[in-house]
Amino acid sequence: MYGKGLRTLSIATVVAFAVSLSLVFFYAPLEADQGFIQKIFYLHVPLAISALLGFIIGGAFAVAHLRTDNRKWDAYSYVAIHISVIFAVGGLLTGAIWAKASWGHWWVWNEPTLVSFLIVFLLYSTYYPFRYAIEDRDRQARYASVFAVTAGAFVPLNFLAVRMAQSLVHPRVFATAEGGLPGSMLLTFLISLIAIALLWVTLVKFELVAKSASGQVRRLRRALDAPGPASTSRIAPEVH
């Protein structure tokens, strides 16, 4: 069910990545101030944007779960947050490398953009222990959805607060008074963003397929555990 279109999506992701990397290294001009180091921008920023949007999407799925009580939406929300956390790790690591190359430090604590992203990442890192600390599956799903909605609402508020803050060193690339990125860089950035977004969707779908398969196997086990002929079961009880 969830595997439908996964192959096409995977191919589209690979093609988008090939085009994106070609544009990054062979089309986009070198930035006048930072030079070749600025190429990290085409990886770091799409990863961070995808992660933040993924957290918001996870919150939207959680709203759907709370409204309909359909466990499917809880699974969607969990997977969206899970993949976004992985993307956030990628964003933090690539950002640290860029910071070291550009500013001479792996991390700058008085920079609101960096610290706020770290806070969002740490917030969502608590999602897993919070979720799995609850044994009852219905309560687990409901509480996790409440967490996802609350944290998902925090993400855009946090983003706006950071945009309004006075940045010390982190560049404000978009919507600046100077006009932002030149056309060739903007095109390369948008293609990179599409490639990373496609990767996010592909991984979400892939994870959903794996979770669905795992769920089907568990249901089969339960069906086999039901009393029937030769009912000595070799199946261990399910542990959540």
Next chain:
Amino acid sequence: MLALLAATPALPLDEAGKYVAGAYIVFVLVLLIYVGIMASKLQRIEKELREVANIAEDRAVAKDQAAPGSATEESSISDSLTSQVRGGGAA
């Protein structure tokens, strides 16, 4: 492809190059770690599925021994199991 690569300008892989390469390698490594974890999960699912299939086959054999000659019913055991789980969503 080789001709295309030969025609492309050389990348300025000086001091900045190692940082750019590092960032992209880190991204690939994060992806590979994720794929590795997913591979181990899929292996576990496959193992569980094999166990379930073995149990279903054992039951089919046991049923066959209990009531010989009911071939049609025996062959539909796996079908009936899948029909019981039909309509299942994500875990």
